[in-house]
Amino acid sequence: MNQKPESTIFSEAKHSATREGHKRINTCISFAPNSSAGVIPSKTESSKAQQVPDMEKMALGVKLILEAVGEDVNRPGLLDTPSRVARMYRELLYGTGINPASEVTCEFEEGSEDPVIVKGIPFATVCEHHMVPFVGKADVAYIPKDGRITGLSKIARVVELAARRLQVQERMTAEIADAMVEALQPQGVLVILNAEHLCMSIRGIKKPGSMTTTMTTRGLLKEDRNARLEIMQLLER
Ligand SMILES: [Zn+2]
Numbered sequence: 001m002n003q004k005p006e007s008t009i010f011s012e013a014k015h016s017a018t019r020e021g022h023k024r025i026n027t028c029i030s031f032a033p034n035s036s037a038g039v040i041p042s043k044t045e046s047s048k049a050q051q052v053p054d055m056e057k058m059a060l061g062v063k064l065i066l067e068a069v070g071e072d073v074n075r076p077g078l079l080d081t082p083s084r085v086a087r088m089y090r091e092l093l094y095g096t097g098i099n100p101a102s103e104v105t106c107e108f109e110e111g112s113e114d115p116v117i118v119k120g121i122p123f124a125t126v127c128e129h130h131m132v133p134f135v136g137k138a139d140v141a142y143i144p145k146d147g148r149i150t151g152l153s154k155i156a157r158v159v160e161l162a163a164r165r166l167q168v169q170e171r172m173t174a175e176i177a178d179a180m181v182e183a184l185q186p187q188g189v190l191v192i193l194n195a196e197h198l199c200m201s202i203r204g205i206k207k208p209g210s211m212t213t214t215m216t217t218r219g220l221l222k223e224d225r226n227a228r229l230e231i232m233q234l235l236e237r
Pocket of ligand 1: 200
């Protein structure tokens, strides 16, 4: 929690992803239509079609809640609230139906097989049980395979897109890991989310400040305990 956002590549490897000379580009399975690497458009292209939320329906729902709690929906302070809340949820949930893997541009760097760790990526998402936010930070680590890497900002975008939908923390953790696997087919992935759930802080058991940590692993980082411990140690730095 005193963790600062930071991006670190733990390797001798070059920090800048090369944009030229991607000799094995046709083995890349990333789905990035704007990729400078000229990646093949994908089958997930169709799933990238953004859901168009029904704003009137959302606003009506909010208005019904206001009426149900006994508010005067015509008083000046509340007049625009239904449409304002609708716009807020449109923004918070814009990733609904979009595959987070679509954010990953697969690039190539010869011989790049050293772990890449991006630590402390902030996110805010919405708990699907209560529709209030949970807010936290994500650590994402992967070990590339056959030189397939991606830009560090792309990893932050995967977290952002996975967050912009109704979520539970366990599923969000898995979705980030699966997106990395789908886009990069790395040797291994490890994802840790640490979050405070407002549905625990402001209602129910009312325990502000309590944090929930979830972790998931794929591939080598699931199977090889030593590899996993090495990454965990790097995360503690
Ligand atoms: Zn909740």
